[in-house]
Amino acid sequence: MKEWVIGIHAVSELLRQRPQEIVALVLQSGSANKRLDEIKSAAVAAGVQITESDKSRFEKQFKGVHQGVAAQLQSNDTALDEKQLLALLDRIEGDKLLLVLDGVTDPHNLGACLRTADAAGVHAVVVPKDRSAPLNEIARKVASGAAETVPYAVVTNLARCLESLKERGIWLVGTSDKSETTLYQQDLTGNLALVMGSEGSGLRRLTRDCCDHEISIPMSGELSSLNVSVATGVSLFEAVRQRR
Numbered sequence: 001m002k003e004w005v006i007g008i009h010a011v012s013e014l015l016r017q018r019p020q021e022i023v024a025l026v027l028q029s030g031s032a033n034k035r036l037d038e039i040k041s042a043a044v045a046a047g048v049q050i051t052e053s054d055k056s057r058f059e060k061q062f063k064g065v066h067q068g069v070a071a072q073l074q075s076n077d078t079a080l081d082e083k084q085l086l087a088l089l090d091r092i093e094g095d096k097l098l099l100v101l102d103g104v105t106d107p108h109n110l111g112a113c114l115r116t117a118d119a120a121g122v123h124a125v126v127v128p129k130d131r132s133a134p135l136n137e138i139a140r141k142v143a144s145g146a147a148e149t150v151p152y153a154v155v156t157n158l159a160r161c162l163e164s165l166k167e168r169g170i171w172l173v174g175t176s177d178k179s180e181t182t183l184y185q186q187d188l189t190g191n192l193a194l195v196m197g198s199e200g201s202g203l204r205r206l207t208r209d210c211c212d213h214e215i216s217i218p219m220s221g222e223l224s225s226l227n228v229s230v231a232t233g234v235s236l237f238e239a240v241r242q243r244r
Contacts, residue, residue: 003073005140006066008035013145014071015039019046021074026051028058028068036068064141078152079135082161085124085153089168092123096170096191097239100126102158102207103198104228107133111142112229113196118146120236125150126193128158162210165193174203174211175235177225186215188239196235199228 002023005011012035014022025043027036029052043050048071053061062070080088089096099122104110110133117125132154133139140147155161162172173186174195188194195211197203208214217226217234226234 004062004070004137005073006062006064006070006137007141007144008033008039008067008069009144010140010147011069011071012039012042013148014073015042015046015048017148018073018078019043019048022046022048022071023074024049024051024072026053026058026061026070026072028052028066029054031068033068039069064138080124080151080153082153082155082157082164085126085151085155085161086164086168088124088151089165089170095189095243096123097121097236097243098124098126098165098170098193099232099236100158100162100172100193100195101132101228101232102128102195102203103131103201104196105131105133105198107136107139108142109133109227109229110135111139111144111147113232114139114143114146114150114152116229116233116236118143118150120240122150122236124153126153126155126158126161129154129156159206159210162193162195162207166210166212171213172211173213173215174208175216175231176202176208176214177216177219179214179216181213181215182218183215183235183238184218186213188242192239194232194235194239196228196232199225
């Protein structure tokens with residue numbers, strides 16, 4: 001399967017991490033952005049085919065904030081399965097930090113969560129095979145290259161995977177606006193998987209039942225919840241603060 005990835009950050013990271021999977025690169029001609037010259041040089045060095053297109057034609061082909069660059073990716077499924085995820089975790093020394101997204105179906109939110117996960121030093125992002133946003137062009141663009149840097153696991157049975165994490169000594173902390181324990185009261189050090197639910201219905205029952213603790217983010221305004229990507233950022237960086 002082939003897919004297009006747009007944007008300077010996303011394409012630059014593809015050239016750095018997976019140049020062998022890029023089958024074509026399109027640059028907008030006449031752009032004064034120096035970073036496009038850097039991308040062109042990297043593509044030439046990697047032997048990637050380059051095509052230039054004028055602004056009108058480029059914008060007809062590529063929608064959104066493309067920044068004048070698009071790469072066509074021969075997409076071999078790079079997502080980890082449960083067995084590969086557990087093998088990865090077994091190789092990591094020291095405390096592990098995971099992000100689990102249960103029912104996040106908007107690719108914009110998925111991309112934003114991946115970008116935050118990269119910034120927070122998350123070892124892997126885990127999603128269920130069903131009821132999850134695809135890691136598509138939109139998610140990759142929003143992730144700004146993090147889709148290539150953060151291990152991404154898609155598991156068939158999320159509850160079973162969470163139990164496997166617990167067997168490896170990883171504590172599961174889920175988020176719920178009904179919890180009386182706040183984010184700032186919970187110990188987020190050690191081996192930790194932060195489990196985030198969808199904005200509408202939150203964590204599914206089976207997922208919630210797997211969690212060792214539930215936490216809430218204290219709210220001072222009239223609204224009762226945050227966008228899931230914002231809540232993920234707040235929660236992950238509280239974990240980062242405590243771990244430092």
